[in-house]
Amino acid sequence: MSCSNLKFQDLTLIRDLFPITKELIYFNHAATGPLSLPAKKAIDDCMAVFAAQAEFQVDDYFAKVKNWRTVVASLINAAPEEITFVHNTSEALYIALVNIPLNDGDKVLVMDDVFPAIRYIVQHNLPYANTLFVPFLGRYPIEVIKNNLAKNLKVVVLELAHYLTGEMIALKPLIEFCREKDIYLVVDGIQGIGAINFDVQETDVDFLACGAGKWLFGPTGAGFLYVNKRHFRILKGLHAGWLGAQWSGFNDCQISPPLYRDARMFELGSRNIVGISALVENINILLNYGVKNVQEKILSLKNEMRKRFIAMDYEIVTPFEPPQSGILTVRPPQDAKAIFDRLCRAKIIVSLRSNCLRFSPHFYNTREEIEEIFDVLSY
Numbered sequence: 001m002s003c004s005n006l007k008f009q010d011l012t013l014i015r016d017l018f019p020i021t022k023e024l025i026y027f028n029h030a031a032t033g034p035l036s037l038p039a040k041k042a043i044d045d046c047m048a049v050f051a052a053q054a055e056f057q058v059d060d061y062f063a064k065v066k067n068w069r070t071v072v073a074s075l076i077n078a079a080p081e082e083i084t085f086v087h088n089t090s091e092a093l094y095i096a097l098v099n100i101p102l103n104d105g106d107k108v109l110v111m112d113d114v115f116p117a118i119r120y121i122v123q124h125n126l127p128y129a130n131t132l133f134v135p136f137l138g139r140y141p142i143e144v145i146k147n148n149l150a151k152n153l154k155v156v157v158l159e160l161a162h163y164l165t166g167e168m169i170a171l172k173p174l175i176e177f178c179r180e181k182d183i184y185l186v187v188d189g190i191q192g193i194g195a196i197n198f199d200v201q202e203t204d205v206d207f208l209a210c211g212a213g214k215w216l217f218g219p220t221g222a223g224f225l226y227v228n229k230r231h232f233r234i235l236k237g238l239h240a241g242w243l244g245a246q247w248s249g250f251n252d253c254q255i256s257p258p259l260y261r262d263a264r265m266f267e268l269g270s271r272n273i274v275g276i277s278a279l280v281e282n283i284n285i286l287l288n289y290g291v292k293n294v295q296e297k298i299l300s301l302k303n304e305m306r307k308r309f310i311a312m313d314y315e316i317v318t319p320f321e322p323p324q325s326g327i328l329t330v331r332p333p334q335d336a337k338a339i340f341d342r343l344c345r346a347k348i349i350v351s352l353r354s355n356c357l358r359f360s361p362h363f364y365n366t367r368e369e370i371e372e373i374f375d376v377l378s379y
Contacts, residue, residue: 011364011366014285014289014363014364015364015366016037017036017037017038017285017364018034018036018037018217018364019034019037020034021364023347024347024348024349025346025347025348025349025365025369025372025373026349026365027348027349027350027359027360027361027365027369027373028349028350028351028358028360029194029195029214029215029217029326029360029361029362030163030166030191030214030215030326030327030351030358030360031214031351031358031360032213032214032218032220033194033212033213033214033215033216033217033218033282033362034217034218035217035218035219035278035282036217036281036282036285038281038282038284038285039217039218039219039278039279039281039282040278041281042277042278042280042281043219043274043277043278045277046273046274046277047274056273058249058250061273062248064273064277065271065273066080067280068085068276068277068279068280069083069085069264071280071283071284071287072085072224072279072280072283074283074287075193075194075283075286075287075291076193076198076199076200076208076226077199077200077201077202078200078201078226079229081229081260081262081263081264082200082226082227082228082229082262082263083224083225083226083263083264084224084225084227084263084264084265084266084267085222085223085224085267085271085272085276086209086211086222086223086224086225086266087221087222087223087272087275088117088211088213088220088221088223089117089188089189089190089209089210089211089223090117090120090121090211091223091225092209092210092211092223092224092225093117093118093121093157093186093188093209094121094125094239095225095238095239095266096186096206096207096209096225096227097121097122097125097126097155097157097186098125098126098236098238098239099235099236099237099238099239099266100154100155100184100186100235100236101234101235101236102126102128102129102154102155103128103152104128105128105129105130105152106128106129106130106152106153106154106155107129107130107131107132107148107150107152107153107154107155108122108126108129108130108131108132108154108155108156108157109132109134109144109145109148109153109155109156109157110122110131110132110133110134110156110157110158111133111134111135111136111137111157111158111159112133112134112135112136112137113135113137113162113164114133114157114158114159114163114188115159115163115188117188118157118159118188119133122157129155130152132148134147134148136158136169137162137165137167138167138319141158141169141170141174142173142174142177145174145177145178145181145183149181153181153183154182154183154184155183155184155185155186156174156178156183156184156185156186157186157187157188158185158186158187158188159187159188159191160187160188160189160191160192160193160198160208160325161191161192161195161196161325161326161327162191162325162327163191163327164317164329164353164354164356164358165317165318165319165327165329166191166318166319166324166325166326166327166328166329166358166360167318167319167325168192168196168323168324168325169323170322170323171185171187171203171205172202172203172204175203175204175205175206176204178206179204184206184207184231185205185206185207186206186207186209187205187207187208187209188209188210189208189209189210190209190210190211190213190214190215190223191214191215191325191326191327192215192325192326193208193210193215193216194214194215194216194217194282194286194294195215195294195295195298195325195326195360195362196291196295196298196323196324196325196326197291197292197294197295198291200226200228204228205226205228206227206228206230206231207225207226207227207228208225208226209223209225209226210223210224210225210226211223212275212278212279212282215326215360215362216279216282216283216286217282217285218278218279218282219274219275219278219279220275221272221275222272222275222276222278222279223279225263225266226263227262227263227266229262232261232262232263233261237259237265239266239268240259240265240266240268241267241268241269242268242269243267243268243269243270243271244259244260244264244265244266244267244268245257245258245259245260245265246258246259246260286363289363293363294362294363297363298326298361298362298363299324299326301361301365301367301370302324302326302327302328302359302361304367304370305328305359305361305370305373306318306320306328308370308374309328309330312374312377312378313333314330314331314332314333315330315331315332315333316328316330317329317330317331317356318330326360326361326362327358327359327360328358328359328360329353329356329357329358329359330356330357330359331355331356331357332357336352336355336356336357337352337355339357339377340352340357342376342377343357343373343376343377346372346376348372348373348376
């Protein structure tokens with residue numbers, strides 16, 4: 001089935017694209033996204049080419065990469081040259097941070113309680129920087145930065161949506177403030193992109209890192225980094241490699257074509273074309289349904305669940321104030337592990353985190369599935 005033939009209202013057809021819906025009630029997209037049938041077909045098609053002729057024809061390969069970049073860019077309203085393909089969010093964060101022109105002792109402010117992907121990249125790859133982790137959750141982010149403001153504060157690193165609580169930061173006013181202070185904003189978007197409508201033209205974010213493995217339905221080993229074109233000229237040009245250059249063919253590999261002077265320069269070598277081709281098919285599903293419609297459906301399901309949990313005296317860990325992510329984290333009055341195990345036995349998949357239950361529905365989930373979840377929770 002091709003997602004290009006689907007009408008965005010026809011949720012039954014869309015559910016058919018996700019085989020996991022036949023076996024499980026899957027509310028765990030903040031952990032790992034299930035592969036779609038179009039993505040699986042894209043993988044199979046790549047493997048068939050590799051088995052039959054070892055590689056794609058050069059012209060076909062370049063055409064595919066160009067199309068893939070255009071599709072990914074359209075997801076966030078970026079220009080194709082602002083997108084570089086990566087293997088995961090960590091790699092994207094690394095590329096962004098090492099390319100910002102920092103001097104010894106410059107200050108990097110990092111959201112505390114971030115997912116380890118951010119913490120390890122910052123702590124072990126910026127030896128020349130003065131890194132400070134500070135609490136952002138439940139606080140007005142501009143005030144947090146003001147309280148840590150200094151002439152040498154050059155970078156702020158945070159999650160678009162917090163991996164545990166689902167709390168989102170309103171980026172637009174924060175970015176406007178950072179721009180006035182010549183501070184770069186590096187955003188880990190993996191818990192937001194694919195679940196919410198995110199427009200880089202509207203937010204004007206500096207760097208956005210996103211892996212494929214969660215709300216974009218996978219597979220792991222693929223992702224992208226968005227680099228705002230305003231910064232192309234000032235980037236250090238680190239993590240550049242031979243496939244970041246302007247090749248038109250590979251008949252003469254003794255020549256040295258120039259690097260792209262945009263985000264494409266950061267693609268070191270052979271791309272994960274299997275993973276990228278699958279990621280692009282998943283993005284096409286979201287684009288076909290309409291990313292605004294995706295967000296609306298997810299938030300509707302999430303709000304329905306929130307009301308039901310309040311009625312059951314669960315503590316709602318996820319803030320209710322906008323903006324909202326697709327994550328709903330709750331703390332039950334009883335032992336969370338016992339409830340988690342009960343859900344698993346009923347083939348209802350969520351996450352157990354810090355003695356909380358994290359629910360993360362996607363747009364193909366249904367209210368009927370919510371009824372089944374609360375039937376299990378009620379006994």
